[in-house]
Amino acid sequence: MVEAIHLSTREEREQWLKEAHYNVFQLKAEQVYIDLLTDSGTGAMSDRQWSVMMLGDESYAGATSFYKFEAMVQRIFGMPYVIPTHQGRAAENVLFSLLVKEGDVVPGNAHFDTTKGHIEARKAKAIDVTCDEAHDTQAEVPFKGNVSLEKLEKVLTENKGKVPFMVLTVTNNTVGGQPVSMRNIKDTCDLCHQYGVPVVMDSARFAENAYFIKTREEGYADKSIKEIALEMYAQADAATMSAKKDAIVNMGGFIATRRKEWFDGAKMFCIPMEGYVTYGGLNGRDLNAIAQGLDENTEFDMLDTRIRQVRHLAERLDEYGIPYQRPAGGHAIFVDADKVLTHVPKEEFPAQTLTCELYLEAGVRGCEIGYMLADRDPVTRENRFGGLDLLRLAIPRRVYTDNHMDVVAAALKNVYDRRETVTRGVAIEWEAPLMRHFTVQLRRL
């Protein structure tokens, strides 16, 4: 699809952002010129995806669309049991309803916000076990998404009997779309299994992760993306998937597992929460589009084109000297806001402020992945300032041209050039108790 976008004036954007309480989630999409809020559900479907949508079987139970979808998930992930859900967080909700109890501990390599939300909402604890390199944005490390096996082992030994599973996120979204190596996937699974702990792979960008294994890890250059994906999942117990990312559909998700007892247990939650187990909140046509998207986006050329576009934006930022999480990740560039807006104190949310500045500059909408998103500690209710404070520029799949990327880079350069003049950030006027970043209302200081 091709759609028109509108260039607004700075005065208009100032008014709109004020009305949106300095939270870009509250903007209307038509007030945005280039929308890099997320790569989730924003990709352009292919001709083949649109054509299989016409073959959607909308039968309530046992639709042919379900069996096509199931067969594709089995082929790509090598797991026999598949439950569709309406998106990734719904897959988490269904599976975690079965597995997570009050007082549990769930280690993971930087849990995604909804994943953490689903754990904490059940009064369990999510513990980050990402490797330390991930927190140094300027270190050029090929697999910054990796799990620290020492940190993981510490959690496993200190919480025996309280860990229902470990979440392994590929790619590691929260630390910058950074990949996890095949070596680390295998070592993580081995370690967990030694402790009798299953591994659930959060798989939104599994194909991008497979691309990085092929292009960066020794021994994989001659393997296909599909072969690599099968190997990635060979030891995992289950996968939750947001099909809005690497299956390039606008809505959809699923659970896949090799554990029959999890499948049987999760079905009982799927029916009241998502719908009958052969549609899980999705239309038959959507299931067809997911199956086609999974097949296409596990081909090298598709991934290569996408990841080169992300790298193109990174190269522009390199020219301008703008610091971001290095090397460029799979789906986005994460600008290191702490290193850009050095005069804005962390209590005033530098990345959120930079997000506002970029929108005001050129109508480009990014997304804060920083202190606002990190939320408050569930026990102390203090802001969590321990992690990175990033502005994410997420690039939708097959939507924008490299020329759009040049506009984004130029806009960011303009902000960067006047960074010394930005000395104050934002203050919270209202926030929700959980996952506040979507609805938070701010005041500009």
Ligand SMILES: *Cc1c(COP(=O)(O)O)cnc(C)c1O
């Ligand atoms: C997007 C995402 C989810 C949640 O999926 P939705 O489809 O947005 O509900 C979970 N984990 C990761 C890593 C994601 O990127």
